Amino acid sequence: MRYFLLLLFWLALPASAQLVVLQYHHVSEQTPAVTSVTPAQFEQHLELIEQLKLPVVDLVEALEKIDNGDALQEGAVAISFDDAYTSIYQHALPALEKRGWPFVVFVNTGAVDGGHQGVMSWKQLRDLQSRGAVLANHTVDHPYLLQTPTEVTLDDWLQQQIGEAQQRLKAEVGDAPKLLAYPYGEFNLEMTTWLAKHGYKAFGQQSGPIGAQSHPQALPRFPASGVYANTDTLATKLKTLPLPVGAEQLLSPVLTDNPPTLTLRFNRGAVAAAPFQCFASGQGAIDTQQRQDGADTLIRAQAQSAIGGGRFRYNCTAASRQRPGWHYWYSQVWINTSVMPR
Template structure:
């Protein structure tokens, strides 16, 4: 699954692709026989334990930007590719920044675009407000998610119960809440999707900025999801710094000796606690804000493919 934000040449490069770059991406998918599928198809496959094609691609956009309609939408319609926009209804209501109007959202929905939840106002959802208790936080965030979903339903007739976490930020409490509400949680950490993907933290590969280059993007599209059976120590919210990632996974299609993790440029040699459980810890504390450990290993059976898992950290 891919995440885009702006489609423009006058917006921050880190979160943007130009119209030409987007067209190049879509042409690449077409020329290389990738299956561009709608997000609801993917979610149904995950929920029903149906196989997901290695060459399947899902296209998503975050943040309600108007250029998604004026620039990206005509190009996507030209190719006939389905896609999803994650919007914040409060930002649209209050015209916060260069955002879509409800008329534009409805026009996109009428063309088959899936419209889903990105919180009411693009909040840092894991953060407590000054003096706020965990109980009050829970109530506030629950109301936020449900109100955003209600507004999307009222304006578009759609209610998918998919929440793309603003800034990709989540923690175990938010994941638990999302699951209790019957929602799917979607992050911004990179990674492939497979049968064992956790439905409260579905990954997406960024496709903008430095990642818009087709050589980089093409490689990421040929990745596989590790078969993770237990997330033993993988809460995004950092308590110990540097944090320890500890996962249990099936080791069948890769060699443990070829498994590596990375914290930025630092190579993290995994410690295998048993034949299918590993842990890694960076040598230095993480900087304040968001960061990641990335773990990879080449597939034994699928030439040119490698497994990829990204663990997001919020310090």
């Protein structure tokens, strides 16, 4: 009876306490394919969102609602861009503006100040803001934040890269929310503590939807460029549900053992799903063990062998039994700091 009542309680929670954030860089046919979608592909993505009848929401407002325990519209989607490339202004803005859809651009301010080729000017960014964009923080220089210079403390390093970028945004565009996109999606637990202390929310590049229990300084986004631009796989990602894994379970992404082990715990009454399967970058399906521990479900996953490269992920998914066509999704990023460049 207790389990039944608990299940009813969780099913009564608003199904719309979830948010999918898409991440883009270039919208161009002339830029590196790995971080690009063509204008035609971008249009296809927007048409897909329309076909699925998913609401596109303001990211800042959506995060505030999640913080306050308020419901979002079911299937809410937010759109974000990193690096303030001119192709966003040229190709993404018209497509979004004609639909009246809000979006966020994460700006590395040093590139704008330096007039880097292919990056928007402050004038263009202010125009973008006036036409529906939110401008947010992507550091000053887009560094590997984990590579703290030996001559400075972590506090000074983050103030130089994040604090000063926030000051430049405020000086050039006025109001700028304290939202950060980690360059390359890289961070450690010490950085999340610093950001929380200074009032920032932050996004990585691990995939998955945001839920009420997501860590505010390690929020996921779905990359939608390059190999991730396929509309069939994107449709699956747009219909995902967050696992109720508490923020206190966040693991350090900095690799110590290879292959690493991922462990997750969540209330089994909160998730009506088929068995979970986890996948590792470059290895596909990996050993995934699932068992019950009282009222909780425990998942343990580990790749079969060491994984190469500087960054990789474990993605764990399961089909929802309550919402046909939807999947639960949780992602853990791992960073091998001995590999440079990454």
